[in-house]
Amino acid sequence: MTTLVIAEHNNQQAQASTFSTIAAATQLSGDTVVLVAGHNCQAAAEQITKAQGVSKVLLADAEHYAHLLAEDLDRLVVAIAEDYTHILAPASTFGKNFMPRVAALLDVQQISEITAIDSDDVFERPVYAGNAIATVKSNDAKKVITVRATGFDAVAEEGGSAIIESIEAKEASAASSYVGAELTVSERPELTSARVIVSGGRGMGSGENFAMLEALADKLGAAVGASRAAVDAGFVPNDYQVGQTGKIVAPELYIAVGISGAIQHLAGMKDSKVIVAINKDEEAPIFQVADYGLVADLFKVIPELNDAL
Amino acid sequence: MKILVAIKRVIDANVKVRVNADNTGVETANVKMSMNPFCEIAVEEAIRLKEQGVASEVVAVCIGPQQAQETLRTALALGADKAVLVKSDEELESLAVAKVLKNIVEKEEPQMVLLGKQSIDSDNNQTGQMLGALLGWGQGTFASEVKVADGKAQVTREIDGGLETVELTMPAIVTTDLRLNEPRFASLPNIMKAKRKPLEELAVADLGVDIAPRTETLKVANPPARQEGIKVETVAELVDKLKNDAKVI
């Protein structure tokens, strides 16, 4: 048995999600091989050779892999799939985009967003926005799985010494081409790997008011997140959204400000270690998951909190 | 061009879902069912493309039990021209749904298939991508904007780092994200009109598609409960707790 992990990276560097996915792979029997497909991505591949638990890194370097379109990546993975019993990728927008294509081409029912591995063919995954945890057995000969990063502690990024083996790229697909991207640039830590997150909701009232949270975040070395309502209202960009259909986070400390705590929001953050809720409505459901609740007007207490830190 | 929209009937997003007593699934008796919210967005987008003169016909398809007729009637009331119900009393896995949809695509020959990015019950986020692979089509998943011109579709996608735009050769797959549009409500006259629109019924068994399940659900359990927290009265107390009890700052 050997597991193939598809690495998420930006050609220079592997994303934190890759190391959590490798951690999941090491819980399965057999070796772990990592595929790094990209363009000028040697640096990312070398970084991954040092990760604990990796026996080999496959490197597929080609111009048309620069943006890792699903229509190119699927055929590459399928071409090498024969050697593996399990194929894993992070359940990020990267993994969610191409992995079901791999599964369909291999005639496999994918198991999405696992949070635990019970055995080589039994996995746990949240359903209904985390209202229930399903234990699922896959009867497919090959398992195609996406991994929720918060379910697995990342492997150490040092100490390993895997070899790199170059593999041939497949022909580019004509079905899709990359036009461009508008990526959020931030000095703050990335949401899904931040130790502390300060999140704002509709209660923030406007995008300008988020500056208060950013100041707080900077004091705490935190990332800034948001509820769907705050994103829909245009206060902050879409990639701030935490929840069932946004990002799943589990920081050491999650501070929810002016967020009511709808089930879809809780789905994305209730595995945080310590949750603080600041809301003027003492009935707000967010208080049911909060370790520390402060019933107060955020416009009064956020400046106070900024001063106190 | 013709657009096919795949819609799923799910437990309404506002229902507090409960695990059933024998841990085999969730309570479904007397629970409100609705169109999956991402599918509402897909229907809305198809109708807008028709209103813009880009699409000429919108066909809604659902694989589900007889009651899923209601969900399809809703799509018709919103503006779909025709509906297809593929009857199945068993809940199909995403791979099987994708195979059934492929069969319908071969019959209807649409230039675009719109799907939700995710069902809010299974939280799978698979079907559109699987259908794309089975058909050999390109895909724009998690779409926040769709523009169609000159036989190409430009799709802006919500990704973890921000937004990404891809150009797809048609026919193509698009899956919807929350910010693509705000779905309209069906008006009473349109609800009445929808009763006369065509709704075709097929039995999944007659399609000759392999729908055999590949997975077994061994157990459905409640998530671990969080320990009850406390209320603090002041910012000073909060900071003290975070520093000295929780030790997280």
Ligand SMILES: Cc1cc2nc3c(=O)[nH]c(=O)nc-3n(C[C@H](O)[C@H](O)[C@H](O)COP(=O)(O)OP(=O)(O)OC[C@H]3O[C@@H](n4cnc5c(N)ncnc54)[C@H](O)[C@@H]3O)c2cc1C
């Ligand atoms: C298909 C689907 C998917 C969804 N996915 C997500 C998701 O991924 N993530 C997500 O977050 N939501 C998601 N939602 C939306 C979710 O259901 C809620 O609508 C949303 O989370 C509400 O955001 P909110 O708490 O900011 O707004 P509200 O519910 O409006 O809450 C605002 C809160 O701010 C408080 N407040 C107002 N003013 C102040 C003040 N001055 N001081 C202190 N408190 C104040 C209020 O008391 C209130 O509790 C989804 C919904 C659907 C249907």
Ligand SMILES: Nc1ncnc2c1ncn2[C@@H]1O[C@H](COP(=O)(O)O)[C@@H](O)[C@H]1O
């Ligand atoms: N039974 C079904 N009938 C029609 N469409 C479906 C069905 N199941 C899933 N879909 C479509 O696939 C999308 C994604 O579903 P999923 O892959 O299950 O998360 C949904 O939003 C629908 O558009």
